[in-house]
Amino acid sequence: DSGVTQTPKHLITATGQRVTLRCSPRSGDLSVYWYQQSLDQGLQFLIQYYNGEERAKGNILERFSAQQFPDLHSELNLSSLELGDSALYFCASSDLAPDTQYFGPGTRLTVL
Amino acid sequence: DQQVKQNSPSLSVQEGRISILNCDYTNSMFDYFLWYKKYPAEGPTFLISISSIKDKNEDGRFTVFLNKSAKHLSLHIVPSQPGDSAVYFCAASGRGSTLGRLYFGRGTQLTVWP
Numbered sequence: 001d002s003g004v005t006q007t008p009k010h011l012i013t014a015t016g017q018r019v020t021l022r023c024s025p026r027s028g029d030l031s032v033y034w035y036q037q038s039l040d041q042g043l044q045f046l047i048q049y050y051n052g053e054e055r056a057k058g059n060i061l062e063r064f065s066a067q068q069f070p071d072l073h074s075e076l077n078l079s080s081l082e083l084g085d086s087a088l089y090f091c092a093s094s095d096l097a098p099d100t101q102y103f104g105p106g107t108r109l110t111v112l
Numbered sequence: 113d114q115q116v117k118q119n120s121p122s123l124s125v126q127e128g129r130i131s132i133l134n135c136d137y138t139n140s141m142f143d144y145f146l147w148y149k150k151y152p153a154e155g156p157t158f159l160i161s162i163s164s165i166k167d168k169n170e171d172g173r174f175t176v177f178l179n180k181s182a183k184h185l186s187l188h189i190v191p192s193q194p195g196d197s198a199v200y201f202c203a204a205s206g207r208g209s210t211l212g213r214l215y216f217g218r219g220t221q222l223t224v225w226p
Binding site: 006033042043045048050 | 146148154155156157158161201203211212213214216217218219
Protein backbone atom coordinates (compact mmCIF):
# COMPACT_ATOMS: atom_id res chain seq x y z
CA ASP A 1 0.00 0.00 0.00
CA SER A 2 1.59 3.26 -1.19
CA GLY A 3 -0.56 5.48 1.00
CA VAL A 4 -2.05 7.24 -2.03
CA THR A 5 -5.79 6.72 -2.44
CA GLN A 6 -7.90 7.23 -5.53
CA THR A 7 -11.64 7.11 -6.05
CA PRO A 8 -13.54 5.76 -7.79
CA LYS A 9 -11.77 2.58 -8.87
CA HIS A 10 -13.92 2.21 -11.97
CA LEU A 11 -16.00 4.71 -13.89
CA ILE A 12 -18.20 4.02 -16.90
CA THR A 13 -19.78 6.94 -18.67
CA ALA A 14 -20.97 8.12 -22.06
CA THR A 15 -19.39 10.40 -24.63
CA GLY A 16 -19.96 14.08 -23.96
CA GLN A 17 -20.22 13.61 -20.21
CA ARG A 18 -18.07 15.07 -17.44
CA VAL A 19 -16.42 13.14 -14.59
CA THR A 20 -14.29 13.94 -11.57
CA LEU A 21 -11.50 11.72 -10.31
CA ARG A 22 -10.26 12.16 -6.77
CA CYS A 23 -6.85 11.61 -5.20
CA SER A 24 -5.55 11.83 -1.65
CA PRO A 25 -1.75 11.97 -1.38
CA ARG A 26 0.43 10.27 1.20
CA SER A 27 0.47 12.00 4.54
CA GLY A 28 2.92 14.89 4.40
CA ASP A 29 3.37 14.92 0.63
CA LEU A 30 2.81 18.33 -0.90
CA SER A 31 3.12 17.37 -4.57
CA VAL A 32 0.43 15.59 -6.53
CA TYR A 33 0.85 14.34 -10.08
CA TRP A 34 -1.67 12.97 -12.56
CA TYR A 35 -0.78 10.43 -15.24
CA GLN A 36 -2.79 8.76 -17.98
CA GLN A 37 -2.06 5.24 -19.14
CA SER A 38 -3.59 4.23 -22.41
CA LEU A 39 -2.81 1.18 -24.52
CA ASP A 40 -1.11 3.07 -27.31
CA GLN A 41 0.63 5.83 -25.33
CA GLY A 42 1.91 4.20 -22.16
CA LEU A 43 2.14 6.28 -18.98
CA GLN A 44 1.91 9.97 -19.82
CA PHE A 45 2.32 12.87 -17.41
CA LEU A 46 -0.66 15.21 -17.33
CA ILE A 47 -0.17 17.80 -14.61
CA GLN A 48 1.53 18.50 -11.26
CA TYR A 49 0.37 20.52 -8.27
CA TYR A 50 2.52 21.58 -5.37
CA ASN A 51 0.84 22.82 -2.19
CA GLY A 52 -2.20 24.04 -4.08
CA GLU A 53 -0.45 25.61 -7.05
CA GLU A 54 0.00 24.27 -10.54
CA ARG A 55 3.68 23.46 -11.00
CA ALA A 56 4.03 21.69 -14.34
CA LYS A 57 1.86 20.75 -17.26
CA GLY A 58 2.30 17.88 -19.66
CA ASN A 59 0.12 16.43 -22.36
CA ILE A 60 -3.12 17.53 -20.78
CA LEU A 61 -6.04 18.35 -23.05
CA GLU A 62 -7.92 21.63 -22.68
CA ARG A 63 -11.02 19.58 -21.85
CA PHE A 64 -9.22 18.36 -18.74
CA SER A 65 -8.51 20.40 -15.64
CA ALA A 66 -7.24 19.74 -12.16
CA GLN A 67 -6.93 21.41 -8.81
CA GLN A 68 -5.39 20.77 -5.42
CA PHE A 69 -7.32 21.79 -2.34
CA PRO A 70 -6.05 23.19 0.98
CA ASP A 71 -6.19 19.73 2.54
CA LEU A 72 -3.88 18.65 -0.34
CA HIS A 73 -6.28 16.26 -2.00
CA SER A 74 -6.60 16.72 -5.74
CA GLU A 75 -9.31 16.33 -8.33
CA LEU A 76 -8.96 15.74 -12.05
CA ASN A 77 -11.95 16.92 -14.07
CA LEU A 78 -12.53 15.45 -17.51
CA SER A 79 -15.24 17.01 -19.66
CA SER A 80 -16.79 16.50 -23.11
CA LEU A 81 -15.54 12.96 -22.90
CA GLU A 82 -14.57 11.09 -26.05
CA LEU A 83 -14.05 7.39 -26.67
CA GLY A 84 -10.30 7.99 -26.77
CA ASP A 85 -10.30 9.25 -23.20
CA SER A 86 -10.85 5.69 -21.99
CA ALA A 87 -7.73 4.90 -20.00
CA LEU A 88 -6.28 4.30 -16.56
CA TYR A 89 -5.70 7.52 -14.63
CA PHE A 90 -3.10 7.43 -11.91
CA CYS A 91 -2.36 9.90 -9.20
CA ALA A 92 1.06 10.02 -7.55
CA SER A 93 2.49 12.04 -4.71
CA SER A 94 5.92 13.01 -3.47
CA ASP A 95 7.52 15.21 -0.90
CA LEU A 96 9.89 17.24 -3.04
CA ALA A 97 10.83 17.18 -6.69
CA PRO A 98 12.86 15.52 -7.96
CA ASP A 99 11.95 12.70 -5.66
CA THR A 100 10.36 9.30 -5.70
CA GLN A 101 6.71 9.43 -6.68
CA TYR A 102 4.33 6.97 -5.06
CA PHE A 103 1.34 5.92 -7.10
CA GLY A 104 -2.25 5.24 -6.20
CA PRO A 105 -4.18 2.22 -7.49
CA GLY A 106 -5.68 4.19 -10.37
CA THR A 107 -9.13 4.90 -11.77
CA ARG A 108 -10.20 2.97 -14.85
CA LEU A 109 -12.34 5.22 -17.02
CA THR A 110 -14.44 3.69 -19.76
CA VAL A 111 -16.22 6.01 -22.16
CA LEU A 112 -18.98 4.34 -24.18
CA ASP B 113 8.78 11.57 -28.84
CA GLN B 114 9.74 8.73 -26.52
CA GLN B 115 12.58 10.03 -24.35
CA VAL B 116 12.78 6.85 -22.31
CA LYS B 117 12.85 3.58 -24.17
CA GLN B 118 12.55 -0.01 -23.13
CA ASN B 119 13.20 -1.96 -26.27
CA SER B 120 12.32 -5.39 -24.94
CA PRO B 121 8.59 -5.75 -24.43
CA SER B 122 9.06 -9.08 -22.70
CA LEU B 123 11.64 -11.21 -20.88
CA SER B 124 11.35 -14.78 -19.67
CA VAL B 125 13.74 -16.10 -17.00
CA GLN B 126 13.98 -19.28 -14.97
CA GLU B 127 13.56 -19.03 -11.20
CA GLY B 128 16.88 -18.51 -9.43
CA ARG B 129 18.60 -17.00 -12.46
CA ILE B 130 19.39 -13.34 -13.08
CA SER B 131 16.89 -11.04 -14.76
CA ILE B 132 18.34 -8.03 -16.59
CA LEU B 133 15.99 -5.32 -17.76
CA ASN B 134 17.32 -2.53 -19.92
CA CYS B 135 16.39 1.09 -20.49
CA ASP B 136 17.78 3.87 -22.69
CA TYR B 137 17.14 7.58 -22.52
CA THR B 138 17.81 10.48 -24.84
CA ASN B 139 17.46 13.64 -22.73
CA SER B 140 20.72 14.76 -21.10
CA MET B 141 18.70 16.82 -18.58
CA PHE B 142 17.61 13.62 -16.83
CA ASP B 143 19.48 13.11 -13.58
CA TYR B 144 17.24 10.85 -11.53
CA PHE B 145 16.08 7.42 -12.61
CA LEU B 146 13.59 5.01 -11.13
CA TRP B 147 12.25 1.53 -11.67
CA TYR B 148 8.65 0.65 -10.96
CA LYS B 149 6.93 -2.70 -10.92
CA LYS B 150 3.31 -3.02 -11.94
CA TYR B 151 0.78 -5.80 -11.54
CA PRO B 152 -2.47 -5.77 -13.55
CA ALA B 153 -5.20 -3.56 -12.06
CA GLU B 154 -2.74 -1.94 -9.63
CA GLY B 155 -0.70 1.24 -9.64
CA PRO B 156 3.05 1.23 -10.28
CA THR B 157 5.04 0.28 -7.18
CA PHE B 158 8.40 1.96 -6.59
CA LEU B 159 11.33 -0.47 -6.59
CA ILE B 160 14.63 1.35 -6.68
CA SER B 161 16.15 4.60 -7.88
CA ILE B 162 19.51 6.06 -8.77
CA SER B 163 20.87 9.58 -9.01
CA SER B 164 23.16 10.57 -11.85
CA ILE B 165 26.02 11.12 -9.40
CA LYS B 166 26.15 7.35 -8.86
CA ASP B 167 26.65 4.47 -11.23
CA LYS B 168 25.20 1.73 -9.06
CA ASN B 169 22.58 1.34 -6.36
CA GLU B 170 21.66 -1.87 -4.56
CA ASP B 171 18.65 -2.84 -2.52
CA GLY B 172 18.44 -6.49 -1.61
CA ARG B 173 17.95 -8.57 -4.74
CA PHE B 174 17.65 -5.45 -6.92
CA THR B 175 20.56 -3.50 -8.38
CA VAL B 176 20.35 -0.62 -10.80
CA PHE B 177 23.32 0.34 -12.96
CA LEU B 178 23.65 3.68 -14.71
CA ASN B 179 25.94 4.39 -17.66
CA LYS B 180 25.64 8.11 -18.28
CA SER B 181 27.90 8.23 -21.30
CA ALA B 182 25.75 5.62 -23.02
CA LYS B 183 22.51 7.04 -21.59
CA HIS B 184 21.64 3.54 -20.47
CA LEU B 185 20.45 1.96 -17.27
CA SER B 186 19.67 -1.57 -16.29
CA LEU B 187 17.89 -3.36 -13.47
CA HIS B 188 19.33 -6.65 -12.25
CA ILE B 189 17.22 -9.00 -10.16
CA VAL B 190 19.16 -11.81 -8.48
CA PRO B 191 17.88 -14.40 -7.82
CA SER B 192 14.66 -14.09 -9.77
CA GLN B 193 11.51 -15.40 -8.11
CA PRO B 194 8.07 -16.23 -9.58
CA GLY B 195 6.59 -13.34 -7.57
CA ASP B 196 8.77 -10.98 -9.59
CA SER B 197 6.60 -11.65 -12.64
CA ALA B 198 5.12 -8.25 -13.52
CA VAL B 199 5.59 -5.33 -15.88
CA TYR B 200 8.66 -3.24 -15.07
CA PHE B 201 8.78 0.43 -16.00
CA CYS B 202 11.85 2.58 -16.23
CA ALA B 203 11.27 6.28 -15.48
CA ALA B 204 13.38 9.42 -15.52
CA SER B 205 13.21 12.92 -14.15
CA GLY B 206 15.56 15.88 -14.17
CA ARG B 207 16.24 19.56 -14.22
CA GLY B 208 14.62 22.45 -16.04
CA SER B 209 11.52 21.60 -18.00
CA THR B 210 11.81 17.97 -16.95
CA LEU B 211 11.77 18.79 -13.23
CA GLY B 212 9.22 16.86 -11.21
CA ARG B 213 7.47 14.99 -13.97
CA LEU B 214 8.40 11.40 -14.71
CA TYR B 215 9.00 10.17 -18.23
CA PHE B 216 8.21 6.49 -18.55
CA GLY B 217 9.30 3.76 -20.90
CA ARG B 218 6.66 1.45 -22.35
CA GLY B 219 7.53 -1.33 -19.91
CA THR B 220 8.96 -4.85 -20.03
CA GLN B 221 6.83 -7.84 -19.06
CA LEU B 222 9.00 -10.12 -16.91
CA THR B 223 7.94 -13.73 -16.53
CA VAL B 224 9.83 -15.89 -14.04
CA TRP B 225 9.07 -19.57 -14.47
CA PRO B 226 9.80 -22.38 -11.95
